[in-house]
Amino acid sequence: MKKALTLFLTAVFAIFVLSACQNDDEDKESSKAASVEVNKEGFPIVDKEIGLSMMAPGTGMEEWKNMPTLKKYADMTNITFEYETPPLSDFQTKLNLAFASGDISDIIFGAGTNNLTPAMEVDYGQQGVLLPLEDLIKDYAPNLQKLFEERPEVKKSITTVDGHIYSLPMVNAETGGTSASWYTGPLWYNGQWLDALGVKELPKTTEEFYELLKRFKTEDPNGNGKADEIPLLDVKMDSSRPWLLSAFGMKTWGIEENDGKVRYTPIQPEYKEYLTFMNKLYEEKLLDPETFSQSDEQKKAKGQANRVGVFPDWFSFFTTGETEEEAVNNPMFYPLTSPVSKERVVPLNPGIQRGTFSITKNNPNPEASIRWVDYFYSKEGFVFLNQGPEGYLWEWKDKDAGTKKQLEIPEGFESSEDYRGTLTPDYGIATPGLRSPIEGYGEKSDFEKFVNAETAKKIDPFGEVPFPLVYLTADEQKQINAIEVDLQSYVKQMEAKFITGVEPLSNWDTYIDTIKQMNIEKYVDVYQKAYDRWAESK
Template sequence: MGNRVMMSVVTIVAACFISACSSGAEEDKQHAVDVEVRKEGFPIVDEEITMTMMGPNAQGTEWKDMPFFQDYAEETNIHFEFNTPPASDFGTNLNLALSSGDLDDIIYGPIDLTSGMEGEYGEQGLFLPLEDLIEEYGPNMKKVLEERPDIKKSITSADGHIYALPHINTDHRGKWVNPVWYNGKWLDSLGVEELPESTDELYDLLIQFRDEDPNENGEADEIPISSEGMDPIRMLFLNAFGLKSQGIEEIDGEVRYAPITENYKEYLIYMNRLYEENLLDPETFSQSEDQVNAKGQENKIGLLGGYYSYFLTGEANDEAVNNPMTVPLTSPVSDELIVTASQGFNRGAFILTEENPYPEASIRWADYFYTEDGGVYLDQGPEGYRWEWADEEKNKRNQLPLPEGYDNTEEYRKTLTPSYGIAAPFLNPPLEVKEEPDAFALFTIDETEEKREPYYQVAIPEVSIKREEQKEINTIEVDLESYVEQMEAKFITGVEPISNWDKYVETIKGMGIDRYVEIHQEAYDNWRSN
């Protein structure tokens, strides 16, 4: 990093005195004392300190080996011992830590941490309130919250405290929710010039995919749509039927539960038709991600559900510009063009626990990432790996060639930084700030501006739910979400006939869905009134 992160030649030093104030079994716990924390500039502390950090490993690389953590430790004098279970197991590990009180100093990028959990553990004293720390030691975060009151009210818990820093994405991909792409080779083979704009037109194209040998191998091995479950492709079809979510959504101020609407029923009928006619892979609900990717790399899939199409096809970036993004679809029950969008930020990305001996230093450590330079640093890793400065003034970055053995940028990036695959605590700046966009990046910018941005709708804003009401939601969700997903698969595959729709709806109502919606309606109304 060097001088590029120096915020000022003048360093204001604040002494932060932290004393041990525990009793019983806590009396022997080591606490820090007399730690001087700089309010500006680096290093953050003059003497090296060490803390513990818990986070979900979605990268496959040990965090201690990442250049980001190694480089930033040298700049800040803040080092970490890491507790990073696999992302798939993180929720279980976090719940065990919270229930036992055996907490690390910092929880980084936690998965499935609800607003109610933030508030509950905050009120119990397990999570530290951050608003005063932000005021004193987080000037960049403070500026963001002043400029984005929507973010501030969404990360503020029902008790009025902020217990976690957010992940904020201003990149053009920041609002993407499950994009879907066409196999461009198949479109070229079939001479398709206009992409489908309705579910009927898509059905016709899928028939062509199935019957007209678009992969040109002389075999009937084409799979028009294949996916690992419905998650990667579901939103394209829900949107076509006038829905923004497979759960709670807000329509003109009214909150509803999408899976019991007539529109959702029509979605199931359509997907069942695709399944019955071998347009949707019969292995959709049983195969792994690796199995889907293997089919994609053999050029057997026509509709590609993935963050980038090359995740499935194995193509190089410059080849993937031939795979166009789907356009929003209409259907017989909805003529509105909808693309579900995230708000561009997530709450709960960085938490200080009651065990943290250096809260001021911890906020300073994270605050740099809410600047453009800091955002690039966390997202792309230190200079010299993915990028280098293109000019002495440090106004422009050049992207460096991939090292040997890496086929695409994401495969390499995930070895450098913990921002891959989780909601890391930072402000992710626009792509053009991070690097000179290549052909693929320019392609995704154009596709987003044309096919997504004009039709963006958020299912429901990030709202704060009171502690007791979150407990009610958790109780309901235990059975509700698994039941809805199981029944989705059964309806689509025909194991459950759609004639049993009314029975399905009654079952959901018996799970307390009216109360579930009521709680979300109240939270939404409170959010809107703030």
């Protein structure tokens, strides 16, 4: 019995000693990881390899651990990752569960503002789950620091109400003359129809636009002998609306800022004029009667059947089914003026996507982590992230001259974009970095030249950002949440009713009274205060 007790106590003591040693080793490893020396310039970022964890939305093209870009960058930096990449469709749910449990990865990458919302940044930042990044940026992120100095609006747009930065953005470096400046896909004219009718100059006023739509309706521009033309086509007005609202002096459908004053456009007199004009188009069947009921697939089918005169899309050939070479004949919509707005204006993309990179409290190496992401805010770093290392999409043609040669994609891929999605995480999600045009492949295509020229002529001279990216306090967010869902639902419903004539515009005052009862004054006031904070920040 005594011998058995002795053996038992010996075993317990051994387990205790072993456990203590293991804990001591873990503490040492943790301490060592936390105090790892970070090189402030060049590569590697750390002299001895460290491992971190990352949570990001997966696009299903390839396991991140197998992506050549990430494998090459691990070699360059001496930082490896364990990746958690739930499908994009399920990412927000998984991210919310990770926040709730506290078992969250060291880095949140590529979430974007739809998944890591501004309210979440503020909430989890103030709880200490997301680390403040501004001091790390000053000490370890020279590319980001340079960006903040050159473009103060970027720093203002990612600094929360408590003065901290909890998440880094994706930023467009050069938007002028490229599609990066687009607020949404533009309206395009059917060039074949313009040629058939001998139209040499595009409409520049709402009246001229109306007259051209009437010609599209009555003069058989598709030449099939049938009265099957649809002058103006959209799905629920979501894509056409920004460009048509602008003809009446409004930059967006909702909150916008003009000369420091915030307003809600769907209650403005100019909005009533927009509805009146659209109702006129609908009543005369110049606007597709199926606008508020059809799907994107139905819209595309009409475009491919050459039944459409004016339509929205990112590029016109997405709707028409033409080639890029044929699509250069489809001119971009020219901004209109109207009797209530003599100045041309179009909405402009702010060029900033928030919520793309955050460091959590579980991260033992925030300094190394911020250096890791800072590379993507350099021109060289973004090209590496976007195009991957040499030997997959490209190879050097003349390295000294900076020219590259595009490589043939392997069999089994429908496009170079599909193949690129297996090489890099910069595919289908908002990744951190300073996005700039990819150069070195020689002369641009005729279609790219066409798009850039149209943008430089018809969007850039008239573009204004409708409203800056702001943050709300927790109390302000609560007030907005109590108003916004019902407000947006009602306004959207009434737009369709007014345009189709189900609700006569003689009931405009009733519409306004209903919105006032929804506390629109408080809604605008919250955004006015948020704008004022943004404007006054440095």
